[in-house]
Amino acid sequence: MDQRDVLLTTLQLAVPLHREELRDLPSEQLLAIASNAATVLGSHGDALQFGGKHCREAFNALARGLAAAALTADGGVTWLGAHWCADPSCHNPNAHLSGP
Template sequence: MPEVRHPLAGMLAVVVPLEIDRMRAMNDEQRTQQIAEHASRTVAQLLGEQGDVLLYGGRGCAETFAVLARGLVCLAWAPGGVTAFGMHFCARHEECEKADAELAAREASCV
């Protein structure tokens, strides 16, 4: 695990995998609905407006953290997952490993 410098990263390292497991227990329809609800423009807008509160604390910090965590969980279900704060989150790790192997093969052929 990479060195964690900000408490936010340590909290995300715990919360995001737990939420991925929670969503894994859902059926495909429920999971798709959850992702659609949380992957909206509203999430991006809230993070844009409250990002400083998230980093430095203050009113709305917990809500903004929850939105960030949910956003990362949703992105973890996308092909290749998501990397943030030096950590990689993915719901389907075998797909990530396959993509990494393909990328390495392409890079080797370019040399």
């Protein structure tokens, strides 16, 4: 199993957990969470590939940002072939579902 597979497998566990935690937040707050995640990943995203002291922070920002995007983007979000959206049973990247 390569690093990409490990990252995807752990995201498939973490994103749904974050999604449920964030589900009842207003859209404005979800957008702020996604924006913050982008900032963290812009600064420390390389830690996901190379490791280091910011690896945990970068991973959690990625998972939380994907969860926030899944709840706000029509049809959810697809990354590395995995799909997440507001409907936990939706696994179709071509779905056209509205956010909350």
